[in-house]
Amino acid sequence: MTRSKDSSTSLRIAIQKSGRLTDKTVDLLHGIGIDFDNYKRNLMVKTRNFDVELLLLRDDDIPEYVQDGVCDLGFVGANEIHEKEADVTVLRGLNYGNCRLSLAAPKDGSIKKPEDFAGKTIATSYPNITSRFFTEKGIDINILEISGAVEITPQLEVADGISDLVSTGGTLLANGLEEISTILESETKLIRTNQELSPGKQELVEKFLVRIDGYQQAKQSRYIMMNAPKEAIKTIREIIPSMKSPTIVPLAESDMVAIHTVIPIKRFWIVMEELKAAGASDIVMLPIESMIL
Ligand code: ATP
């Protein structure tokens, strides 16, 4: 599948055609200003304003397409990268599609820890990751590889336990299973081929990353505005871990100022009470589209 020469100039990016990662990946691409449509009906779509072609694939195929250089970049879960043992470079973790590959067994059974799986059969769609986990521990197990509905196999008595992706654990519970151990924590990654890219494409990759970083940073930040008495400025500056020095604007009421700044969203709720106690009022929080630092 290796492309002998990096002939095309468009950056080719693989995304999941239809599944759990699709909406968030499409939102991210739109969010960094890459315009396209009809991705639901086509296998390949051209974008209007950035030299990018999107290839819509099954997520299982993405690591190999990127490894072989058929696509230059890809958005795919760490679980698939590890399962395929793909030779690719992870450029960014994207903090969506979070899940874990976990071992689970019937709640009322005798399997309570990984060692209890010795000699047992584990059903999974992730035979490689699961085997590696047990091999490293020196435990012999049998793998039953299946592609879907893994969680019902213990009830059908075709397996003693499973190794499957979990996000909330609700599906396990509904099937009378309990989690025994986490094998792998996963999130969506942006991956790059290790095949050589033309200088033009390399430049596009760098531009793409600047946009992604701006988007990620913006998602985790909020623009906040508040009014406060002048004498509270010092205390408020100490409370807000601002990225830069805040903007301070005098208000018509001579002893009051408006303070504008950007803070990480996680901090906002923690510092809100402190800001009020310091005399801040009319606190407004706004989302940010992008931030280029
Ligand atoms: P495809 O047709 O593309 O092969 P699929 O059925 O294999 O789709 P999805 O169920 O859409 O895949 O899951 C895609 C990815 O979403 C997974 O590989 C994983 O990285 C992530 N994910 C997040 N939470 C979960 C979850 N609870 N169960 C399964 N996958 C999850």
Ligand code: ZN
């Ligand atoms: Zn898949």
